Amino acid sequence: MDALKTMWETVPPATPDDLAGARRRLLAGMHTRRRVVTAPRLLVAAGVAAAAATAPLIIATGPPAYAVTKGPDGTITVTVNELRDPQGLQKELGEAGIKADVTFLAQRMRCASPRFASVDGAYDGPPAAGSEDLKARTKGWRSVKAAQVISVREIGIHPEYIKTDETLVLEFRDNHNATRPWQLGAWLAQAGTPVKPCTPVEGDN
Incomplete structure:
Protein backbone atom coordinates (compact mmCIF):
# COMPACT_ATOMS: atom_id res chain seq x y z
CA MET A 1 0.00 0.00 0.00
CA ASP A 2 2.85 2.45 0.79
CA ALA A 3 4.35 1.81 -2.67
CA LEU A 4 1.01 2.49 -4.38
CA LYS A 5 0.45 5.62 -2.35
CA THR A 6 3.93 6.92 -3.27
CA MET A 7 3.33 6.19 -6.95
CA TRP A 8 0.08 8.17 -7.02
CA GLU A 9 1.69 11.05 -5.19
CA THR A 10 4.44 11.28 -7.86
CA VAL A 11 1.98 11.79 -10.75
CA PRO A 12 2.05 15.52 -11.63
CA PRO A 13 -1.35 17.29 -11.71
CA ALA A 14 -2.85 17.94 -15.17
CA THR A 15 -2.97 21.50 -16.51
CA PRO A 16 -6.16 23.03 -18.08
CA ASP A 17 -4.55 22.65 -21.53
CA ASP A 18 -3.87 18.98 -20.89
CA LEU A 19 -7.49 18.38 -19.90
CA ALA A 20 -8.85 20.21 -22.95
CA GLY A 21 -6.61 18.18 -25.28
CA ALA A 22 -7.64 14.94 -23.69
CA ARG A 23 -11.33 15.89 -24.11
CA ARG A 24 -10.83 16.58 -27.83
CA ARG A 25 -9.02 13.28 -28.37
CA LEU A 26 -11.78 11.38 -26.52
CA LEU A 27 -14.54 12.94 -28.63
CA ALA A 28 -12.61 12.27 -31.84
CA GLY A 29 -12.19 8.64 -30.89
CA MET A 30 -15.91 8.30 -30.18
CA HIS A 31 -16.83 9.68 -33.61
CA THR A 32 -14.40 7.29 -35.30
CA ARG A 33 -15.91 4.30 -33.50
CA ARG A 34 -19.42 5.32 -34.53
CA ARG A 35 -18.42 5.30 -38.20
CA VAL A 36 -17.07 1.74 -38.14
CA VAL A 37 -19.91 0.12 -36.15
CA THR A 38 -22.33 -1.38 -38.66
CA ALA A 39 -25.95 -2.47 -38.23
CA PRO A 40 -25.11 -6.18 -37.97
CA ARG A 41 -22.65 -5.44 -35.17
CA LEU A 42 -25.29 -3.47 -33.34
CA LEU A 43 -27.72 -6.38 -33.66
CA VAL A 44 -25.12 -8.80 -32.34
CA ALA A 45 -24.43 -6.49 -29.42
CA ALA A 46 -28.14 -6.22 -28.67
CA GLY A 47 -28.47 -10.00 -28.80
CA VAL A 48 -25.58 -10.48 -26.39
CA ALA A 49 -27.12 -7.95 -24.01
CA ALA A 50 -30.50 -9.69 -24.15
CA ALA A 51 -28.91 -13.07 -23.53
CA ALA A 52 -27.02 -11.71 -20.54
CA ALA A 53 -30.21 -10.20 -19.13
CA THR A 54 -32.15 -13.46 -19.39
CA ALA A 55 -29.41 -15.89 -18.37
CA PRO A 56 -30.11 -17.67 -15.06
CA LEU A 57 -27.98 -16.63 -12.13
CA ILE A 58 -27.86 -20.19 -10.75
CA ILE A 59 -27.44 -23.28 -12.91
CA ALA A 60 -29.00 -26.41 -11.45
CA THR A 61 -26.67 -29.40 -11.30
CA GLY A 62 -29.23 -32.13 -10.60
CA PRO A 63 -32.92 -33.00 -10.91
CA PRO A 64 -35.41 -30.93 -8.90
CA ALA A 65 -36.85 -32.38 -5.71
Missing part, protein backbone atom coordinates in the same frame (compact mmCIF):
# COMPACT_ATOMS: atom_id res chain seq x y z
CA TYR A 66 -40.26 -32.68 -7.40
CA ALA A 67 -42.13 -31.71 -10.54
CA VAL A 68 -45.81 -31.34 -11.43
CA THR A 69 -46.94 -31.67 -15.04
CA LYS A 70 -50.41 -31.69 -16.56
CA GLY A 71 -51.19 -33.87 -19.55
CA PRO A 72 -53.61 -33.08 -22.39
CA ASP A 73 -56.19 -35.46 -20.89
CA GLY A 74 -56.11 -33.58 -17.57
CA THR A 75 -54.10 -36.21 -15.71
CA ILE A 76 -51.46 -34.70 -13.44
CA THR A 77 -48.11 -36.45 -13.08
CA VAL A 78 -46.12 -35.82 -9.92
CA THR A 79 -42.45 -36.76 -9.95
CA VAL A 80 -40.80 -36.99 -6.52
CA ASN A 81 -37.00 -37.32 -6.65
CA GLU A 82 -36.31 -36.14 -3.12
CA LEU A 83 -38.49 -35.88 -0.01
CA ARG A 84 -37.97 -32.17 0.52
CA ASP A 85 -40.24 -29.10 0.67
CA PRO A 86 -43.71 -30.69 0.96
CA GLN A 87 -45.28 -27.22 1.19
CA GLY A 88 -43.78 -26.33 -2.18
CA LEU A 89 -45.23 -29.46 -3.78
CA GLN A 90 -48.57 -28.78 -2.12
CA LYS A 91 -48.59 -25.26 -3.55
CA GLU A 92 -47.78 -26.48 -7.07
CA LEU A 93 -50.60 -29.01 -6.87
CA GLY A 94 -52.93 -26.20 -5.84
CA GLU A 95 -51.85 -24.19 -8.87
CA ALA A 96 -52.66 -27.26 -10.99
CA GLY A 97 -56.17 -27.33 -9.53
CA ILE A 98 -55.71 -30.01 -6.86
CA LYS A 99 -56.50 -29.18 -3.25
CA ALA A 100 -53.90 -31.28 -1.47
CA ASP A 101 -52.22 -31.92 1.86
CA VAL A 102 -48.68 -33.26 1.42
CA THR A 103 -46.46 -34.79 4.10
CA PHE A 104 -42.96 -36.28 3.84
CA LEU A 105 -42.13 -38.82 6.53
CA ALA A 106 -38.96 -40.51 7.71
CA GLN A 107 -38.47 -44.27 7.39
CA ARG A 108 -40.87 -46.40 9.46
CA MET A 109 -42.93 -43.35 10.45
CA ARG A 110 -46.58 -42.50 9.83
CA CYS A 111 -48.99 -39.72 10.75
CA ALA A 112 -50.94 -40.21 13.96
CA SER A 113 -54.64 -40.74 13.38
CA PRO A 114 -57.30 -39.56 13.16
CA ARG A 115 -56.25 -36.67 10.88
CA PHE A 116 -59.35 -36.31 8.73
CA ALA A 117 -62.66 -37.86 7.70
CA SER A 118 -62.06 -40.05 4.64
CA VAL A 119 -64.58 -40.38 1.80
CA ASP A 120 -63.75 -44.09 1.64
CA GLY A 121 -62.69 -46.55 4.33
CA ALA A 122 -61.40 -45.46 7.72
CA TYR A 123 -58.02 -43.76 7.52
CA ASP A 124 -57.01 -45.28 10.84
CA GLY A 125 -58.19 -48.81 10.11
CA PRO A 126 -56.03 -51.89 10.76
CA PRO A 127 -53.13 -52.49 8.34
CA ALA A 128 -53.74 -54.81 5.42
CA ALA A 129 -52.42 -58.37 5.58
CA GLY A 130 -50.81 -58.11 2.15
CA SER A 131 -51.39 -56.73 -1.32
CA GLU A 132 -54.41 -58.96 -2.03
CA ASP A 133 -56.03 -57.96 1.26
CA LEU A 134 -55.34 -54.31 0.45
CA LYS A 135 -56.91 -54.64 -3.01
CA ALA A 136 -59.99 -56.33 -1.55
CA ARG A 137 -60.43 -53.62 1.09
CA THR A 138 -59.95 -50.71 -1.27
CA LYS A 139 -61.99 -52.04 -4.19
CA GLY A 140 -64.18 -49.24 -5.47
CA TRP A 141 -62.45 -46.54 -3.40
CA ARG A 142 -62.21 -43.21 -5.20
CA SER A 143 -59.02 -42.52 -3.26
CA VAL A 144 -57.29 -45.38 -5.08
CA LYS A 145 -58.55 -44.13 -8.46
CA ALA A 146 -57.63 -40.52 -7.70
CA ALA A 147 -53.93 -41.14 -7.02
CA GLN A 148 -51.91 -44.08 -8.28
CA VAL A 149 -48.21 -44.91 -8.31
CA ILE A 150 -47.19 -45.25 -11.96
CA SER A 151 -43.41 -45.65 -11.71
CA VAL A 152 -40.55 -45.68 -9.22
CA ARG A 153 -40.71 -41.90 -8.67
CA GLU A 154 -44.05 -40.90 -10.19
CA ILE A 155 -47.69 -40.85 -9.26
CA GLY A 156 -50.64 -40.05 -11.49
CA ILE A 157 -53.48 -37.91 -10.18
CA HIS A 158 -56.88 -38.16 -11.89
CA PRO A 159 -58.99 -35.09 -11.08
CA GLU A 160 -62.18 -36.70 -12.41
CA TYR A 161 -62.32 -38.81 -9.25
CA ILE A 162 -61.93 -35.83 -6.91
CA LYS A 163 -65.11 -33.94 -6.09
CA THR A 164 -65.33 -30.22 -5.39
CA ASP A 165 -63.61 -29.14 -2.15
CA GLU A 166 -62.30 -32.61 -1.35
CA THR A 167 -58.66 -32.72 -0.21
CA LEU A 168 -56.20 -35.20 -1.62
CA VAL A 169 -54.06 -36.31 1.33
CA LEU A 170 -50.64 -37.59 0.29
CA GLU A 171 -48.18 -39.12 2.75
CA PHE A 172 -44.76 -40.08 1.34
CA ARG A 173 -42.58 -42.24 3.57
CA ASP A 174 -38.84 -42.52 2.98
CA ASN A 175 -37.94 -46.07 2.05
CA HIS A 176 -34.13 -45.66 2.07
CA ASN A 177 -34.01 -47.76 -1.08
CA ALA A 178 -32.70 -46.45 -4.41
CA THR A 179 -34.90 -48.79 -6.44
CA ARG A 180 -38.00 -47.96 -4.39
CA PRO A 181 -37.26 -44.59 -2.77
CA TRP A 182 -40.59 -43.98 -1.06
CA GLN A 183 -43.95 -45.46 -0.14
CA LEU A 184 -47.18 -43.56 -0.69
CA GLY A 185 -50.39 -43.33 1.29
CA ALA A 186 -53.16 -41.48 -0.57
CA TRP A 187 -56.67 -40.68 0.63
CA LEU A 188 -59.49 -38.26 -0.10
CA ALA A 189 -60.76 -36.18 2.81
CA GLN A 190 -64.44 -35.27 2.80
CA ALA A 191 -65.38 -31.95 1.26
CA GLY A 192 -65.37 -29.02 3.67
CA THR A 193 -63.70 -30.97 6.48
CA PRO A 194 -60.31 -30.09 7.97
CA VAL A 195 -57.09 -32.08 7.65
CA LYS A 196 -55.05 -31.89 10.84
CA PRO A 197 -51.29 -31.36 10.69
CA CYS A 198 -49.31 -34.59 10.68
CA THR A 199 -47.85 -35.76 13.98
CA PRO A 200 -45.21 -38.36 13.06
CA VAL A 201 -45.30 -41.57 15.09
CA GLU A 202 -43.66 -44.94 14.60
CA GLY A 203 -45.57 -47.17 12.24
CA ASP A 204 -45.30 -50.54 10.57
CA ASN A 205 -42.40 -51.32 8.22
Whole structure:
Protein backbone atom coordinates (compact mmCIF):
# COMPACT_ATOMS: atom_id res chain seq x y z
CA MET A 1 0.00 0.00 0.00
CA ASP A 2 2.85 2.45 0.79
CA ALA A 3 4.35 1.81 -2.67
CA LEU A 4 1.01 2.49 -4.38
CA LYS A 5 0.45 5.62 -2.35
CA THR A 6 3.93 6.92 -3.27
CA MET A 7 3.33 6.19 -6.95
CA TRP A 8 0.08 8.17 -7.02
CA GLU A 9 1.69 11.05 -5.19
CA THR A 10 4.44 11.28 -7.86
CA VAL A 11 1.98 11.79 -10.75
CA PRO A 12 2.05 15.52 -11.63
CA PRO A 13 -1.35 17.29 -11.71
CA ALA A 14 -2.85 17.94 -15.17
CA THR A 15 -2.97 21.50 -16.51
CA PRO A 16 -6.16 23.03 -18.08
CA ASP A 17 -4.55 22.65 -21.53
CA ASP A 18 -3.87 18.98 -20.89
CA LEU A 19 -7.49 18.38 -19.90
CA ALA A 20 -8.85 20.21 -22.95
CA GLY A 21 -6.61 18.18 -25.28
CA ALA A 22 -7.64 14.94 -23.69
CA ARG A 23 -11.33 15.89 -24.11
CA ARG A 24 -10.83 16.58 -27.83
CA ARG A 25 -9.02 13.28 -28.37
CA LEU A 26 -11.78 11.38 -26.52
CA LEU A 27 -14.54 12.94 -28.63
CA ALA A 28 -12.61 12.27 -31.84
CA GLY A 29 -12.19 8.64 -30.89
CA MET A 30 -15.91 8.30 -30.18
CA HIS A 31 -16.83 9.68 -33.61
CA THR A 32 -14.40 7.29 -35.30
CA ARG A 33 -15.91 4.30 -33.50
CA ARG A 34 -19.42 5.32 -34.53
CA ARG A 35 -18.42 5.30 -38.20
CA VAL A 36 -17.07 1.74 -38.14
CA VAL A 37 -19.91 0.12 -36.15
CA THR A 38 -22.33 -1.38 -38.66
CA ALA A 39 -25.95 -2.47 -38.23
CA PRO A 40 -25.11 -6.18 -37.97
CA ARG A 41 -22.65 -5.44 -35.17
CA LEU A 42 -25.29 -3.47 -33.34
CA LEU A 43 -27.72 -6.38 -33.66
CA VAL A 44 -25.12 -8.80 -32.34
CA ALA A 45 -24.43 -6.49 -29.42
CA ALA A 46 -28.14 -6.22 -28.67
CA GLY A 47 -28.47 -10.00 -28.80
CA VAL A 48 -25.58 -10.48 -26.39
CA ALA A 49 -27.12 -7.95 -24.01
CA ALA A 50 -30.50 -9.69 -24.15
CA ALA A 51 -28.91 -13.07 -23.53
CA ALA A 52 -27.02 -11.71 -20.54
CA ALA A 53 -30.21 -10.20 -19.13
CA THR A 54 -32.15 -13.46 -19.39
CA ALA A 55 -29.41 -15.89 -18.37
CA PRO A 56 -30.11 -17.67 -15.06
CA LEU A 57 -27.98 -16.63 -12.13
CA ILE A 58 -27.86 -20.19 -10.75
CA ILE A 59 -27.44 -23.28 -12.91
CA ALA A 60 -29.00 -26.41 -11.45
CA THR A 61 -26.67 -29.40 -11.30
CA GLY A 62 -29.23 -32.13 -10.60
CA PRO A 63 -32.92 -33.00 -10.91
CA PRO A 64 -35.41 -30.93 -8.90
CA ALA A 65 -36.85 -32.38 -5.71
CA TYR A 66 -40.26 -32.68 -7.40
CA ALA A 67 -42.13 -31.71 -10.54
CA VAL A 68 -45.81 -31.34 -11.43
CA THR A 69 -46.94 -31.67 -15.04
CA LYS A 70 -50.41 -31.69 -16.56
CA GLY A 71 -51.19 -33.87 -19.55
CA PRO A 72 -53.61 -33.08 -22.39
CA ASP A 73 -56.19 -35.46 -20.89
CA GLY A 74 -56.11 -33.58 -17.57
CA THR A 75 -54.10 -36.21 -15.71
CA ILE A 76 -51.46 -34.70 -13.44
CA THR A 77 -48.11 -36.45 -13.08
CA VAL A 78 -46.12 -35.82 -9.92
CA THR A 79 -42.45 -36.76 -9.95
CA VAL A 80 -40.80 -36.99 -6.52
CA ASN A 81 -37.00 -37.32 -6.65
CA GLU A 82 -36.31 -36.14 -3.12
CA LEU A 83 -38.49 -35.88 -0.01
CA ARG A 84 -37.97 -32.17 0.52
CA ASP A 85 -40.24 -29.10 0.67
CA PRO A 86 -43.71 -30.69 0.96
CA GLN A 87 -45.28 -27.22 1.19
CA GLY A 88 -43.78 -26.33 -2.18
CA LEU A 89 -45.23 -29.46 -3.78
CA GLN A 90 -48.57 -28.78 -2.12
CA LYS A 91 -48.59 -25.26 -3.55
CA GLU A 92 -47.78 -26.48 -7.07
CA LEU A 93 -50.60 -29.01 -6.87
CA GLY A 94 -52.93 -26.20 -5.84
CA GLU A 95 -51.85 -24.19 -8.87
CA ALA A 96 -52.66 -27.26 -10.99
CA GLY A 97 -56.17 -27.33 -9.53
CA ILE A 98 -55.71 -30.01 -6.86
CA LYS A 99 -56.50 -29.18 -3.25
CA ALA A 100 -53.90 -31.28 -1.47
CA ASP A 101 -52.22 -31.92 1.86
CA VAL A 102 -48.68 -33.26 1.42
CA THR A 103 -46.46 -34.79 4.10
CA PHE A 104 -42.96 -36.28 3.84
CA LEU A 105 -42.13 -38.82 6.53
CA ALA A 106 -38.96 -40.51 7.71
CA GLN A 107 -38.47 -44.27 7.39
CA ARG A 108 -40.87 -46.40 9.46
CA MET A 109 -42.93 -43.35 10.45
CA ARG A 110 -46.58 -42.50 9.83
CA CYS A 111 -48.99 -39.72 10.75
CA ALA A 112 -50.94 -40.21 13.96
CA SER A 113 -54.64 -40.74 13.38
CA PRO A 114 -57.30 -39.56 13.16
CA ARG A 115 -56.25 -36.67 10.88
CA PHE A 116 -59.35 -36.31 8.73
CA ALA A 117 -62.66 -37.86 7.70
CA SER A 118 -62.06 -40.05 4.64
CA VAL A 119 -64.58 -40.38 1.80
CA ASP A 120 -63.75 -44.09 1.64
CA GLY A 121 -62.69 -46.55 4.33
CA ALA A 122 -61.40 -45.46 7.72
CA TYR A 123 -58.02 -43.76 7.52
CA ASP A 124 -57.01 -45.28 10.84
CA GLY A 125 -58.19 -48.81 10.11
CA PRO A 126 -56.03 -51.89 10.76
CA PRO A 127 -53.13 -52.49 8.34
CA ALA A 128 -53.74 -54.81 5.42
CA ALA A 129 -52.42 -58.37 5.58
CA GLY A 130 -50.81 -58.11 2.15
CA SER A 131 -51.39 -56.73 -1.32
CA GLU A 132 -54.41 -58.96 -2.03
CA ASP A 133 -56.03 -57.96 1.26
CA LEU A 134 -55.34 -54.31 0.45
CA LYS A 135 -56.91 -54.64 -3.01
CA ALA A 136 -59.99 -56.33 -1.55
CA ARG A 137 -60.43 -53.62 1.09
CA THR A 138 -59.95 -50.71 -1.27
CA LYS A 139 -61.99 -52.04 -4.19
CA GLY A 140 -64.18 -49.24 -5.47
CA TRP A 141 -62.45 -46.54 -3.40
CA ARG A 142 -62.21 -43.21 -5.20
CA SER A 143 -59.02 -42.52 -3.26
CA VAL A 144 -57.29 -45.38 -5.08
CA LYS A 145 -58.55 -44.13 -8.46
CA ALA A 146 -57.63 -40.52 -7.70
CA ALA A 147 -53.93 -41.14 -7.02
CA GLN A 148 -51.91 -44.08 -8.28
CA VAL A 149 -48.21 -44.91 -8.31
CA ILE A 150 -47.19 -45.25 -11.96
CA SER A 151 -43.41 -45.65 -11.71
CA VAL A 152 -40.55 -45.68 -9.22
CA ARG A 153 -40.71 -41.90 -8.67
CA GLU A 154 -44.05 -40.90 -10.19
CA ILE A 155 -47.69 -40.85 -9.26
CA GLY A 156 -50.64 -40.05 -11.49
CA ILE A 157 -53.48 -37.91 -10.18
CA HIS A 158 -56.88 -38.16 -11.89
CA PRO A 159 -58.99 -35.09 -11.08
CA GLU A 160 -62.18 -36.70 -12.41
CA TYR A 161 -62.32 -38.81 -9.25
CA ILE A 162 -61.93 -35.83 -6.91
CA LYS A 163 -65.11 -33.94 -6.09
CA THR A 164 -65.33 -30.22 -5.39
CA ASP A 165 -63.61 -29.14 -2.15
CA GLU A 166 -62.30 -32.61 -1.35
CA THR A 167 -58.66 -32.72 -0.21
CA LEU A 168 -56.20 -35.20 -1.62
CA VAL A 169 -54.06 -36.31 1.33
CA LEU A 170 -50.64 -37.59 0.29
CA GLU A 171 -48.18 -39.12 2.75
CA PHE A 172 -44.76 -40.08 1.34
CA ARG A 173 -42.58 -42.24 3.57
CA ASP A 174 -38.84 -42.52 2.98
CA ASN A 175 -37.94 -46.07 2.05
CA HIS A 176 -34.13 -45.66 2.07
CA ASN A 177 -34.01 -47.76 -1.08
CA ALA A 178 -32.70 -46.45 -4.41
CA THR A 179 -34.90 -48.79 -6.44
CA ARG A 180 -38.00 -47.96 -4.39
CA PRO A 181 -37.26 -44.59 -2.77
CA TRP A 182 -40.59 -43.98 -1.06
CA GLN A 183 -43.95 -45.46 -0.14
CA LEU A 184 -47.18 -43.56 -0.69
CA GLY A 185 -50.39 -43.33 1.29
CA ALA A 186 -53.16 -41.48 -0.57
CA TRP A 187 -56.67 -40.68 0.63
CA LEU A 188 -59.49 -38.26 -0.10
CA ALA A 189 -60.76 -36.18 2.81
CA GLN A 190 -64.44 -35.27 2.80
CA ALA A 191 -65.38 -31.95 1.26
CA GLY A 192 -65.37 -29.02 3.67
CA THR A 193 -63.70 -30.97 6.48
CA PRO A 194 -60.31 -30.09 7.97
CA VAL A 195 -57.09 -32.08 7.65
CA LYS A 196 -55.05 -31.89 10.84
CA PRO A 197 -51.29 -31.36 10.69
CA CYS A 198 -49.31 -34.59 10.68
CA THR A 199 -47.85 -35.76 13.98
CA PRO A 200 -45.21 -38.36 13.06
CA VAL A 201 -45.30 -41.57 15.09
CA GLU A 202 -43.66 -44.94 14.60
CA GLY A 203 -45.57 -47.17 12.24
CA ASP A 204 -45.30 -50.54 10.57
CA ASN A 205 -42.40 -51.32 8.22
